[in-house]
Amino acid sequence: MRITPEVVERVARLSRLELTAEEQATFAAQLSSILEYFARLDRLPTEGVEPTSHALRITNVFRPDHVTPSLPVEDVVGMAPQAQEGFVVVPRVLEAEE
Amino acid sequence: MRELVGRPYHELRPRLGKDFSVAELVEAYLQTLEALEPHVRAYLTVTAEEARQQARALDQRLAAGESLPPLAGMPVALKDNLCTRGVRTTCGSKILESFVPPYDATAVRRLQEAGAVVLGKTNLDEFAMGSSTENSGFFPTRNPWDLDCVPGGSSGGSAAAVAAGEALAALGSDTGGSIRQPASLCGVVGLKPTYGRVSRYGLVAFASSLDQIGPFALDVHDCALVLQAISGHDPQDSTSVDLPVPDFVAALEGGVRGVRVGLPTEFFGEGLQPEVRQAVLDAVRVLEGLGAQVEEVRLPTLEYALPTYYLIACAEASSNLARYDGVAYGYRSPRARDLYTLYSRTRAEGFGPEVKRRIMLGTFALSAGYYEGFYKKAQQVRTLVRRDFDRCFHEVDVLATPTSPVAGFRLGERTADPLQMYLADVYTIPVNLAGLPGISVPCGFAGGLPVGLQLVGRPFDEATLLRVAYAYQQATDWHRRRCPLQMG
Numbered sequence: 371m372r373i374t375p376e377v378v379e380r381v382a383r384l385s386r387l388e389l390t391a392e393e394q395a396t397f398a399a400q401l402s403s404i405l406e407y408f409a410r411l412d413r414l415p416t417e418g419v420e421p422t423s424h425a426l427r428i429t430n431v432f433r434p435d436h437v438t439p440s441l442p443v444e445d446v447v448g449m450a451p452q453a454q455e456g457f458v459v460v461p462r463v464l465e466a467e468e
Numbered sequence: 469m470r471e472l473v474g475r476p477y478h479e480l481r482p483r484l485g486k487d488f489s490v491a492e493l494v495e496a497y498l499q500t501l502e503a504l505e506p507h508v509r510a511y512l513t514v515t516a517e518e519a520r521q522q523a524r525a526l527d528q529r530l531a532a533g534e535s536l537p538p539l540a541g542m543p544v545a546l547k548d549n550l551c552t553r554g555v556r557t558t559c560g561s562k563i564l565e566s567f568v569p570p571y572d573a574t575a576v577r578r579l580q581e582a583g584a585v586v587l588g589k590t591n592l593d594e595f596a597m598g599s600s601t602e603n604s605g606f607f608p609t610r611n612p613w614d615l616d617c618v619p620g621g622s623s624g625g626s627a628a629a630v631a632a633g634e635a636l637a638a639l640g641s642d643t644g645g646s647i648r649q650p651a652s653l654c655g656v657v658g659l660k661p662t663y664g665r666v667s668r669y670g671l672v673a674f675a676s677s678l679d680q681i682g683p684f685a686l687d688v689h690d691c692a693l694v695l696q697a698i699s700g701h702d703p704q705d706s707t708s709v710d711l712p713v714p715d716f717v718a719a720l721e722g723g724v725r726g727v728r729v730g731l732p733t734e735f736f737g738e739g740l741q742p743e744v745r746q747a748v749l750d751a752v753r754v755l756e757g758l759g760a761q762v763e764e765v766r767l768p769t770l771e772y773a774l775p776t777y778y779l780i781a782c783a784e785a786s787s788n789l790a791r792y793d794g795v796a797y798g799y800r801s802p803r804a805r806d807l808y809t810l811y812s813r814t815r816a817e818g819f820g821p822e823v824k825r826r827i828m829l830g831t832f833a834l835s836a837g838y839y840e841g842f843y844k845k846a847q848q849v850r851t852l853v854r855r856d857f858d859r860c861f862h863e864v865d866v867l868a869t870p871t872s873p874v875a876g877f878r879l880g881e882r883t884a885d886p887l888q889m890y891l892a893d894v895y896t897i898p899v900n901l902a903g904l905p906g907i908s909v910p911c912g913f914a915g916g917l918p919v920g921l922q923l924v925g926r927p928f929d930e931a932t933l934l935r936v937a938y939a940y941q942q943a944t945d946w947h948r949r950r951c952p953l954q955m956g
Contacts, residue, residue: 378828385786385831386793387824388809388816397828404829404887408775411845414852421847422854424677424707425663425903425927431706445570451800460795461807 371405373398469496473633474950476686477542477693485530490541494523494585497543501587501634504953509609510619510629512548512558514588519543522585539697540583545635547626548589549596550576550681551670559672560592560604560622563792563799563818573670574705575639575681575698582697587635590625594820595789596646596674598622599892602883603822610879611654612951613917617876620650620892623684627654630684633954637694638684643675644777645871645896647682648908652871652920655910655949657691657937658684660896662928663903664709667702675784676707678777678900687947688909688938692716695930711928719931720938725759727936730864734770735895741874747912747919748870754943755868755936765860765867769853773898776853778890779833779846780901785823786830792818825886850901857902861926866936869895871908871920895922905930909937910946918946 378398382389389397443456452459469492472480484490498516505511526541546552549559551569558564572580580586593603601609601624609624611617612632619628623640627650630638640647642660651658659682666681673679683694696717701710731752736745756762794800794814801817804810819827833842860867873894882888899906904924911921921940925933941947 373832377832381828381832381835384835385824385827386790386808386811386815387819387827388812389824393821393824397825400825400886401829401832404778404890405832407887408779408842411772411775411849414769414772414849416845416848416852419848419851421844422850422901423847425854425901426707426709428707428709433703433706441570446796449567449570449797451794451798458796461804461810463807 371402371409373401373405470499472496473500474686474954476690477539477636478689484541490526490530490585491520491523493541494519494543497587497633497635500632500954504612504632504634507610507615507953508612508628508632508634509607510590510625510632510634511545511588512560512591512606512625513556515555515586519585519587526583537581537583539579539693542584543587543636544579544584545587545590545626545629545638546576547592547623547638547640549592549641549672550639551672552576552589555589557589557672560594560606561818561820561823562605565799567798569670571670574667574702576670578698579639579694584697590623590629590638592625593622594823595672595785596622596641596643597785597822597826599645599649599889600882601625602879603820605820608879611876611917612953613655614876616878617917618653618879620653620872622646624650626684627651627656627658630654630656630686631951633950636686637690639681639698640684641671641679641681642900643678643781644900645893647684648871648896648906648920648922649893651684651908653876653918655918655951656684656686657688657907657909657947658682659691659695659907659930660899660905661695661699661930662905664707665905665928665930666698667705667708669702669704673788675781676788677784678781688934688941689717689720691907692720692934714931716931716934719935722935723758724755724936724939727760727866727932728864729755729760729762729936730765730860730867731762732765732767732770732860732867732869734767735869739873739891739894740870741914743914744870744873744875744919747914748868748921751911751921751940752868754940758939758943763864765863767856767860767898769849769856770898772849773853773901774890774894776846776849777897777901778829779842780850782826782830783833783843784830786827786834789823789827822886853898854902857904865932867924869922869924871895871922875914875917875919899924903927905933907933907937909940910949912946
């Protein structure tokens with residue numbers, strides 16, 4: 371399977387990764403050869419086979435709804451690259467109305 | 469006190485507090501660490517002062533006549549993707565270079581409650597993605613047996629630390645072989661428990677349906693001791709299973725008479741280094757000599773396991789690593805113009821090439837138009853791999869295979885071709901897909917590098933694996949060999 375630079379660009383956008391032109395070219399070539407190797411899966415018939423999402427034979431796990439202490443807010447917000455008055459600071463999300 | 473280094477804990481324990489103190493044991497390891505670290509570079513962070521303090525506290529408890537917990541004074545290393553409260557946890561990534569977790573991973577807490585003394589945090593391939601530790605965002609670790617060779621990966625720092633005498637035991641994580649393969653390459657014991665045996669709480673997530681924490685040790689007995697300490701249900705991880713934990717040390721004795729050992733034909737085919745094949749077959753002959761019944765079994769889906777694994781692991785990683793966006797913790801790009809470039813530039817600057825490649829591969833496999841053909845297909849093949857193992861375990865009790873197709877490789881040898889690096893895990897990967905327990909034990913040498921024998925067992929039957937591996941070590945002495953570097 372050949373991965374075009376356009377596909378790489380689309381996937382990079384979905385992945386929220388800014389790539390240089392050089393990275394785009396490298397990834398296009400590498401992903402193509404990796405997926406070509408992976409295409410051997412097509413030789414194995416899987417019609418009607420249930421997919422496995424994890425190896426355990428458990429489904430839902432429930433616990434009693436007890437309130438337990440959580441981490442102190444200052445410890446958690448203290449990890450943020452930029453914080454102010456107990457809040458995490460990020461660039462503006464919504465444009466201000468004119 | 470250098471003579472204390474390189475001896476298994478179960479041999480040292482009866483002498484602790486009589487022939488030497490905890491402080492002396494810990495100091496002997498710290499001295500070895502200091503002497504060899506410039507060559508090996510197993511550690512990202514060393515916590516020597518905390519270790520000395522902890523050792524003194526244990527000695528005081530000893531002096532007060534207290535009985536000490538099972539791993540008291542055991543100098544251990546932790547892979548740097550295990551959260552440690554107050555001690556930075558980088559995951560081998562620039563994006564977490566200055567991340568200091570506000571809590572301990574459950575496995576770390578249990579190990580410390582059992583009395584182990586943490587010497588530091590070990591190097592790894594960034595986010596545990598790799599098979600050589602060359603993908604670390606900081607520096608590569610070297611194999612103590614040959615400094616021009618890789619220690620394997622991704623838990624290469626933990627494996628190298630134990631092999632070099634820079635730690636007596638260590639924790640790693642294994643998503644596709646990241647404990648067993650470096651254990652094989654560094655000539656130590658490494659065990660991946662059954663998925664669900666050890667809590668993953670506080671393990672930085674790579675591929676959540678495959679990740680599992682496990683021990684590195686000098687021999688099977690020490691491995692059982694560490695596994696005992698970290699196993700068991702944890703309400704903080706809903707995939708940790710609420711099953712009783714057997715007494716793994718008591719399970720060591722009993723021998724292998726009548727145990728059925730399966731040799732999967734497909735694991736001895738093309739691509740296997742001849743000396744590795746010979747060492748593994750010799751090991752199987754030893755087991756046979758001890759009374760095990762050896763028979764051939766088939767695992768025809770082996771050739772499909774590698775692509776299946778990489779599709780599933782990358783898909784899960786692309787989702788798990790979405791959290792590194794420069795907002796709540798970790799690195800933030802100073803070049804962000806708006807929210808989108810805050811994400812995309814933080815990730816571009818913070819992640820290394822292999823992590824980017826896997827995020828791209830996983831996002832691709834999950835994206836519209838490719839999901840059915842790649843991700844769902846891989847999940848279906850995962851079912852077939854599981855069925856193959858189920859069938860084998862109707863016929864035999866354990867499987868014996870090589871851990872790695874080659875004894876080792878040189879730094880730089882495989883970095884240019886990602887697919888060649890992926891093939892390093894071809895024998896360990898199927899075990900993760902099926903969630904089974906697996907152990908690697910030293911079984912010989914090829915070209916001066918250690919070779920590992922992999923044993924694979926039924927779900928939650930680590931006890932049988934340990935018993936077979938222990939019987940093998942009682943009859944052989946490969947696990948007593950120490951690298952020339954450590955011998956000085």
